[in-house]
Amino acid sequence: MADPLVVVGVGGFGRETLDVVDAVNAAADAPVFDVLGVLDDAPSQVNLDRLAARGVPFLGGTDDLPARDGGVRYLVGVGSPRARRAIADRLEARGAIAATAVHPSVTSGYDVTIGAGSVVCAGVRLTTNISLGRHTHLNLNATVGHDTTVGDFVSVNPLASISGDCTIEDDVLIGVAGVILNGLTVGRGATVGGSACVVRDVPAGSTVKGVPAR
Numbered sequence: 223m224a225d226p227l228v229v230v231g232v233g234g235f236g237r238e239t240l241d242v243v244d245a246v247n248a249a250a251d252a253p254v255f256d257v258l259g260v261l262d263d264a265p266s267q268v269n270l271d272r273l274a275a276r277g278v279p280f281l282g283g284t285d286d287l288p289a290r291d292g293g294v295r296y297l298v299g300v301g302s303p304r305a306r307r308a309i310a311d312r313l314e315a316r317g318a319i320a321a322t323a324v325h326p327s328v329t330s331g332y333d334v335t336i337g338a339g340s341v342v343c344a345g346v347r348l349t350t351n352i353s354l355g356r357h358t359h360l361n362l363n364a365t366v367g368h369d370t371t372v373g374d375f376v377s378v379n380p381l382a383s384i385s386g387d388c389t390i391e392d393d394v395l396i397g398v399a400g401v402i403l404n405g406l407t408v409g410r411g412a413t414v415g416g417s418a419c420v421v422r423d424v425p426a427g428s429t430v431k432g433v434p435a436r
């Protein structure tokens with residue numbers, strides 16, 4: 223039987239998360255998820271209209287988590303690592319269970335682990351001996367190389383490329399088309415700008431941008 227699922231976030235990545243869920247269901251012999259609807263504490267009208275147009279119910283704020291026998295699964299479709307962590311903590315405290323959604327077009331090699339709550343979008347390439355933490359997002363066409371560890375609540379935006387032997391600590395955001403050269407560490411909570419090329423370790427909490435990234 224399909225798992226009852228809510229997605230948090232009616233914004234861009236929330237609806238992109240619905241796309242991943244739809245693709246997972248379409249590729250399976252029987253639906254994996256029964257999408258109950260979307261939660262959002264501060265939705266804009268334009269995004270509510272976009273959600274309504276695709277026929278997915280808006281369920282209210284995160285206090286309105288529906289109840290089902292056996293629990294409700296959830297995915298947080300919010301790009302900000304910090305906001306995503308806060309929402310996940312709130313839902314876990316209310317008994318929700320993190321789901322994981324991996325688009326059927328994703329390729330992965332030997333020994334790849336993906337933590338609960340993660341969303342892996344179309345076209346992502348994962349090679350070998352890779353670990354992704356909890357609630358990590360890999361957006362469209364991102365790549366992750368061999369022997370790399372990606373922590374919890376990391377956001378990797380479209381086309382970003384993480385080389386082999388890297389360590390991406392918790393709560394990091396890697397901007398669109400950002401490149402991390404091999405063997406480097408991006409410290410907890412750091413932000414890598416769009417199109418940056420990271421050539422040395424990035425200190426925790428810092429923002430780097432440009433080529434080479436500073």
Ligand SMILES: CC(=O)SCCNC(=O)CCNC(=O)[C@H](O)C(C)(C)COP(=O)(O)OP(=O)(O)OC[C@H]1O[C@@H](n2cnc3c(N)ncnc32)[C@H](O)[C@@H]1OP(=O)(O)O
Nearest residue numbers: 361379380396397398413414415416417418429430431432
């Ligand atoms: C499907 C989707 O939409 S997914 C989302 C895709 N978007 C992203 O990934 C966005 C990633 N974020 C960025 O690149 C941001 O611009 C950040 C994080 C680097 C912003 O850093 P901030 O220091 O706050 O930048 P701020 O906007 O204040 O600009 C400061 C300076 O940096 C420059 N700058 C901003 N972003 C970049 C960048 N990615 N690369 C190079 N320079 C940049 C600005 O032009 C500005 O330069 P100036 O002082 O000479 O005018």
